[in-house]
Structures are given as structure tokens and as C-alpha cells.
Amino acid sequence: MGVIDAINLTKRYGDIEVLHGLTFSIEEKSITLVIGPNGAGKSTLLKIIGGLINRTSGYISVLGEDPWNSNKIPRKVGIILDRPFLPPYLTVIDIVKEVSSEFSYPLSDAKRLLEDFNLVHFMKNKVRELSAGTKQKLQIVFSLIKNPEIIIADEPTANLDITSRYEVYNTFAVLREKMGLTVLISSHIPAEILAFSTHVLAINNGIMKFFGKVDKLLRNNFLEEFYIVVDNIGKALEALKDRRIEVIGNQIRISGNLAEISKILSNAGVRIFYVRNSIIDKSIKGETGWE
Numbered sequence: 001m002g003v004i005d006a007i008n009l010t011k012r013y014g015d016i017e018v019l020h021g022l023t024f025s026i027e028e029k030s031i032t033l034v035i036g037p038n039g040a041g042k043s044t045l046l047k048i049i050g051g052l053i054n055r056t057s058g059y060i061s062v063l064g065e066d067p068w069n070s071n072k073i074p075r076k077v078g079i080i081l082d083r084p085f086l087p088p089y090l091t092v093i094d095i096v097k098e099v100s101s102e103f104s105y106p107l108s109d110a111k112r113l114l115e116d117f118n119l120v121h122f123m124k125n126k127v128r129e130l131s132a133g134t135k136q137k138l139q140i141v142f143s144l145i146k147n148p149e150i151i152i153a154d155e156p157t158a159n160l161d162i163t164s165r166y167e168v169y170n171t172f173a174v175l176r177e178k179m180g181l182t183v184l185i186s187s188h189i190p191a192e193i194l195a196f197s198t199h200v201l202a203i204n205n206g207i208m209k210f211f212g213k214v215d216k217l218l219r220n221n222f223l224e225e226f227y228i229v230v231d232n233i234g235k236a237l238e239a240l241k242d243r244r245i246e247v248i249g250n251q252i253r254i255s256g257n258l259a260e261i262s263k264i265l266s267n268a269g270v271r272i273f274y275v276r277n278s279i280i281d282k283s284i285k286g287e288t289g290w291e
């Protein structure tokens with residue numbers, strides 16, 4: 001049994017069925033990337049898992065409960081949307097105080113969360129003064145104040161530039177590695193976020209096309225060549241000194257397991273701005289029928 005189990009899950013809006021018999025089991029502490037073209041059914045699936053809408057038929061269990069009929073799920077599942085709804089004229093610390101008191105969460109722990117995610121220097125800023133990426137990171141941190149076990153993020157990077165997108169991806173990696181949370185993220189730009197994911201669930205037209213580990217999706221192609229743009233090439237070279245790498249302009253060319261490489265870089269404090277490899281796109285498109 002997984003943290004989230006679905007058997008033959010369907011959803012109809014009126015007469016139209018938009019999810020057709022999905023069966024999958026999400027492991028604890030995994031990061032599952034939910035991918036598919038516009039209208040595939042990603043948001044519908046995430047909303048069912050988060051208990052925001054009910055399924056039409058089939059079985060769904062989240063942390064052992066039916067999410068639609070559970071008092072536990074709203075506390076245990078944090079939901080992140082593409083645009084954070086944060087009061088623009090309040091300061092970050094005011095919001096932290098308010099959310100902490102609502103969930104009886106110690107303020108000192110909430111402040112530590114801000115430290116963990118490098119947000120402490122924004123404490124006295126009003127929300128309207130923050131960049132879109134910082135607001136999104138704050139939304140993620142606020143969702144942690146209720147101590148959730150699962151985070152569901154629906155297109156969390158849809159409105160962000162590439163630097164902010166990678167900040168948010170790194171945030172999800174921290175959630176999994178340091179806090180042991182199970183994370184589901186939907187995205188239109190799967191090649192970028194794949195390196196931070198452990199599993200992929202691909203839907204097209206409401207049909208599940210693929211569910212499994214990232215390396216199964218990429219198969220042998222996973223050991224391919226990548227071009228990575230980082231914020232600090234010197235630090236990156238030092239962190240990857242045991243590997244054969246080549247510097248081309250502001251990019252590093254390297255072969256190997258992308259998830260492993262990104263972990264080494266992130267542990268060395270190097271920020272990844274961009275990863276390119278045509279094989280990733282080809283594998284995703286080939287397996288999912290997504291054109």
C-alpha cells in the first residue's frame with residue numbers, strides 16, 4: 001500500500017469523462033512529476049487527491065483515508081497553486097505569525113523554516129515588494145506550517161522565470177530529502193523538473209500513459225550527455241572534479257545520472273539554472289504520446 005493509492009479512478013464533469021480508470025500507487029517520500037498536455041486531467045487528478053473535488057467512481061486512498069470524506073486530509077495535505085494568494089500589504093513575519101497561531105505551530109519553528117529556505121531576510125518586507133519566485137517559495141513554506149505529510153503543487157512554476165523556477169525545484173528537493181515529505185508536482189516543462197523527481201505519472205486525454213520511476217522512463221538514455229548552466233562554474237568544477245566534464249561558454253557538458261549530478265551540485269551550494277538534453281524530451285514524448 002502506498003501513501004496515495006488509486007484503483008480505476010474516474011472523473012466525469014457532466015456527461016464528459018475526463019479521467020478514465022487511473023490505477024497507481026505513490027510511494028512515501030517520493031517526488032512524482034505529473035505531466036501531460038493542456039486539458040490532460042492533471043489538475044483534476046491533483047484536486048481529487050487533495051480532497052477539493054470528489055471522484056465519480058473507483059477507489060482513492062490518501063494516507064489511508066478517502067480524501068473527500070476526511071477531516072485529516074486538509075491538515076495533512078498542503079496544496080500549492082500556480083499563483084500564491086498572499087495579502088499584498090502584510091509583511092512576511094505578520095503572515096507567519098497569523099498562520100502559526102491558526103495551526104498552533106510554534107513561532108520559533110516557523111522562523112526556522114524561513115531560515116531553512118533562505119527567506120529570513122525578507123521577514124520585514126511586505127508581500128507586494130517580493131519577486132514572484134520568492135512569493136512562491138513563501139507559499140510553500142506557509143503550507144509547511146501545518147505539518148503536512150504530502151505536498152501537492154499544481155503548476156507551481158507556471159508564472160516564474162527560469163532562475164525562480166530552479167529555486168522552487170530545489171525547494172521541493174529539500175522538502176523530500178530533509179523533511180521526508182511526499183510531493184506531487186504538475187508541470188508543463190517536464191524536462192526541467194525531471195532531475196528533481198523520483199517518479200513520473202503521465203496522462204494524456206485522461207488516460208494514464210506511464211507511471212513509474214524516472215529512470216524507467218528514460219531507460220538507458222538516462223546515461224546521456226547533459227548541458228548544465230550553473231551560477232558558479234568554479235564551484236561546480238570543484239564539486240564534480242572526479243568526473244569528466246567540459247566547460248563550453250557558461251555551460252558544463254557532462255555525462256551521467258542527472259539526478260545524481262544535480263544532487264552533488266546542490267550539496268555544494270551550486271544553483272542550476274538550466275539543463276538541456278534532447279533525449280529527455282524525446283523519452284517523455286515517446287512514452288506518453290505527447291506531441
Ligand SMILES: Nc1ncnc2c1ncn2[C@@H]1O[C@H](COP(=O)(O)OP(=O)(O)OP(=O)(O)O)[C@@H](O)[C@H]1O
Pocket residue numbers: 013018036037038039040041042043044045
Ligand atoms: N469544473 C469543470 N467543469 C467542466 N469541465 C472541466 C472542469 N474542470 C476541468 N474540466 C475539463 O476537464 C479536462 C481536464 O482538465 P484539467 O484542468 O484537469 O487538465 P490539466 O491537465 O490540468 O490542464 P492544464 O495543463 O491546461 O491546466 C479538460 O477538458 C477541462 O476542460
